[in-house]
Amino acid sequence: MANRKKKSQAETVTMKSIAEEAGVTLTTVSRILNNKGDKYADATKKNILEIAERLKYRPNALVLGMQTGRTNTAGVMMPSSSTFYSQVISGIHDVFMKKETIMLLSWNDRSVTQQEEVIERQIIHRMVDRRVEGIILRPSSEKFERSYFEEIWERNIPLILIDRDVPTISTHFVGTDGYRGGEQVAEYLISLGHQNMLFAGSGSIVSSSIKREAGFRKVLSESLNAYCQRTLDSTQNSYQTDLLECMNQRSHPTAIFCYNDDLAMGTAKILLDAGFSIPGDVSIVGFGNLPYTDPVMPLTTVEQYPEKIGAEAARLYFSSIRDQTPEIKRRLLPTDLVVRGSTRSII
Amino acid sequence: MANRKKKSQAETVTMKSIAEEAGVTLTTVSRILNNKGDKYADATKKNILEIAERLKYRPNALVLGMQTGRTNTAGVMMPSSSTFYSQVISGIHDVFMKKETIMLLSWNDRSVTQQEEVIERQIIHRMVDRRVEGIILRPSSEKFERSYFEEIWERNIPLILIDRDVPTISTHFVGTDGYRGGEQVAEYLISLGHQNMLFAGSGSIVSSSIKREAGFRKVLSESLNAYCQRTLDSTQNSYQTDLLECMNQRSHPTAIFCYNDDLAMGTAKILLDAGFSIPGDVSIVGFGNLPYTDPVMPLTTVEQYPEKIGAEAARLYFSSIRDQTPEIKRRLLPTDLVVRGSTRSII
DNA sequence: ATGAAAGCGCTAACAT
DNA sequence: ATGTTAGCGCTTTCAT
Numbered sequence: 001m002a003n004r005k006k007k008s009q010a011e012t013v014t015m016k017s018i019a020e021e022a023g024v025t026l027t028t029v030s031r032i033l034n035n036k037g038d039k040y041a042d043a044t045k046k047n048i049l050e051i052a053e054r055l056k057y058r059p060n061a062l063v064l065g066m067q068t069g070r071t072n073t074a075g076v077m078m079p080s081s082s083t084f085y086s087q088v089i090s091g092i093h094d095v096f097m098k099k100e101t102i103m104l105l106s107w108n109d110r111s112v113t114q115q116e117e118v119i120e121r122q123i124i125h126r127m128v129d130r131r132v133e134g135i136i137l138r139p140s141s142e143k144f145e146r147s148y149f150e151e152i153w154e155r156n157i158p159l160i161l162i163d164r165d166v167p168t169i170s171t172h173f174v175g176t177d178g179y180r181g182g183e184q185v186a187e188y189l190i191s192l193g194h195q196n197m198l199f200a201g202s203g204s205i206v207s208s209s210i211k212r213e214a215g216f217r218k219v220l221s222e223s224l225n226a227y228c229q230r231t232l233d234s235t236q237n238s239y240q241t242d243l244l245e246c247m248n249q250r251s252h253p254t255a256i257f258c259y260n261d262d263l264a265m266g267t268a269k270i271l272l273d274a275g276f277s278i279p280g281d282v283s284i285v286g287f288g289n290l291p292y293t294d295p296v297m298p299l300t301t302v303e304q305y306p307e308k309i310g311a312e313a314a315r316l317y318f319s320s321i322r323d324q325t326p327e328i329k330r331r332l333l334p335t336d337l338v339v340r341g342s343t344r345s346i347i
Numbered sequence: 348m349a350n351r352k353k354k355s356q357a358e359t360v361t362m363k364s365i366a367e368e369a370g371v372t373l374t375t376v377s378r379i380l381n382n383k384g385d386k387y388a389d390a391t392k393k394n395i396l397e398i399a400e401r402l403k404y405r406p407n408a409l410v411l412g413m414q415t416g417r418t419n420t421a422g423v424m425m426p427s428s429s430t431f432y433s434q435v436i437s438g439i440h441d442v443f444m445k446k447e448t449i450m451l452l453s454w455n456d457r458s459v460t461q462q463e464e465v466i467e468r469q470i471i472h473r474m475v476d477r478r479v480e481g482i483i484l485r486p487s488s489e490k491f492e493r494s495y496f497e498e499i500w501e502r503n504i505p506l507i508l509i510d511r512d513v514p515t516i517s518t519h520f521v522g523t524d525g526y527r528g529g530e531q532v533a534e535y536l537i538s539l540g541h542q543n544m545l546f547a548g549s550g551s552i553v554s555s556s557i558k559r560e561a562g563f564r565k566v567l568s569e570s571l572n573a574y575c576q577r578t579l580d581s582t583q584n585s586y587q588t589d590l591l592e593c594m595n596q597r598s599h600p601t602a603i604f605c606y607n608d609d610l611a612m613g614t615a616k617i618l619l620d621a622g623f624s625i626p627g628d629v630s631i632v633g634f635g636n637l638p639y640t641d642p643v644m645p646l647t648t649v650e651q652y653p654e655k656i657g658a659e660a661a662r663l664y665f666s667s668i669r670d671q672t673p674e675i676k677r678r679l680l681p682t683d684l685v686v687r688g689s690t691r692s693i694i
Numbered sequence: 695a696t697g698a699a700a701g702c703g704c705t706a707a708c709a710t
Numbered sequence: 711a712t713g714t715t716a717g718c719g720c721t722t723t724c725a726t
């Protein structure tokens with residue numbers, strides 16, 4: 001009889017094998033191991049438990065999942081690019097740990113543009129096939145996700161979006177309140193006495209950049225004498241030139257708000273190389289509070305609490321796999337300013 | 348009849364439901380969808396395929412896994428702490444993507460010391476219960492892993508260790524050749540003309556630190572006039588004092604090799620704060636090539652290629668879930684020196 | 695060219 | 711206090 005099972009695996013221990021060893025039925029074993037055996041004789045119980053222990057029995061979660069639909073498994077898909085997402089995943093993980101749940105993880109940012117959708121669809125399929133109870137993901141695009149969204153939605157699988165909102169679909173969402181973050185930066189820079197400022201963003205495509213700028217400008221526009229002289233686009237080749245052009249004016253900006261930490265550090269480098277001092281000549285603020293261990297240029301930035309985002313998403317996950325029709329929840333978590341050495345008061 | 352299945356899920360599409368719709372048997376559907384239907388009439392085939400497509404049928408991987416033992420699922424457990432491990436995971440992921448495999452991921456560094464073993468055991472159980480075909484993990488300790496190693500080993504589940512070797516157990520291992528990395532650093536610093544050097548390590552417990560130091564010292568010991576004046580222990584409170592004490596000697600060390608990048612950056616900070624210039628007064632070398640975007644202090648360091656480590660581990664994973672008794676493989680991947688601005692020639 | 699039936703490991707309704 | 715049986719979704723003999 002050819003062995004259909006994997007390998008010559010030292011005879012997998014099943015309830016059946018325990019039952020045989022104990023001389024009882026499968027059912028008895030099942031009930032005792034699942035604590036539904038109030039009625040069983042203590043001797044029987046003890047015996048079964050002892051055998052299971054000795055044989056190191058482990059339930060087959062696949063069978064359970066197949067029967068009940070409860071797999072205690074979630075699908076998580078994120079870009080691997082940034083440490084921000086690792087931290088989000090940590091937040092999710094912490095909550096999952098307490099709930100017997102484990103995640104099937106996949107990245108979604110390594111793909112070639114053209115094949116992107118195909119690959120992500122494939123990932124979704126791998127998750128669906130394994131009957132995840134819900135999916136948490138960071139959309140890789142604000143456009144075509146409708147395709148895989150349908151794969152999920154049509155199967156009634158709860159979906160929680162992270163970080164990047166997709167206006168066209170109605171589902172749970174957890175992200176950062178970038179608008180408020182932008183406001184905080186403006187308020188802070190104004191309090192330091194800055195008036196002539198710059199915003200360095202990421203063109204008009206990245207919505208997070210847009211929101212941060214909007215909050216920033218909103219506060220400046222309400223201020224008496226502070227203003228944003230110009231918005232620089234870091235995706236342009238001319239970024240460096242544009243930046244230095246601004247800085248070489250007789251009365252140049254005294255503060256620059258960069259839409260993320262990477263840009264802030266890059267901008268700092270350009271300025272330092274050009275002979276400017278930070279924060280002597282210009283103050284610089286980033287966004288994201290990436291774990292830089294930079295001894296020389298501690299960056300003033302905005303903390304987004306990625307772990308909290310993850311934890312909140314996990315909580316939404318659990319509430320939506322329980323309730324039948326939970327109302328759609330969208331959460332924008334508050335940010336906090338982290339003041340370090342790249343900014344200074346000019347009053 | 349109470350619905351045992353999850354939710355009121357728009358009637359899950361099964362082979363059975365397709366069979367009913369098509370007016371054939373389950374068997375027929377199974378064979379056709381699995382391309383084992385050479386004998387079937389084209390019309391039948393076309394019809395079944397069309398229905399499956401229209402109903403968006405998806406196979407139930409749980410059933411398949413239960414029947415064949417092949418779940419195409421791997422268990423991956425790593426510390427979440429460092430970006431090094433995110434990159435290792437990326438490497439694993441890339442290989443998995445090509446092989447229909449997906450990972451059940453868990454971190455193992457958040458735990459309280461005492462409960463560490465319990466928690467990791469629990470994680471292993473969650474993976475085993477879901478019938479992962481193999482496990483890739485970074486041992487959280489070089490001591491008690493024997494416990495959960497047995498959980499895995501006794502079930503004949505292939506195990507691949509990452510980064511940290513556990514001498515007591517005989518299984519696959521992929522890591523960095525830290526000894527060679529240490530040698531490279533020494534060779535480089537010698538070529539720059541340095542003679543009086545320092546090694547900053549992590550006490551005598553962390554084996555990676557020990558190996559790097561050993562390679563470093565080995566080369567120095569073979570040199571005519573270069574030497575390592577002292578080994579500083581960064582885990583001691585006295586680290587800063589010890590460091591400055593060394594540096595305040597009349598002829599102080601001109602180069603410091605720190606066992607990792609974090610320590611290198613911390614050390615740089617201490618030195619800069621104390622008025623030393625880098626690399627003017629001292630050259631500093633780190634280890635790991637963490638993605639710092641540091642404009643001011645580009646660190647000379649050693650690249651470990653974490654993604655390659657992950658990819659290699661994934662390859663070992665596949666070879667060992669296929670072969671019955673593959674020979675134990677241990678791989679130490681070579682490192683490369685990354686020269687940046689924190690070192691200079693003093694010749 | 696297609697179907698019937700057994701079985702994978704387990705739960706739960708239905709006996710006794 | 712314990713057993714019998716059906717069934718979860720599917721693959722795989724073994725028929726016809």
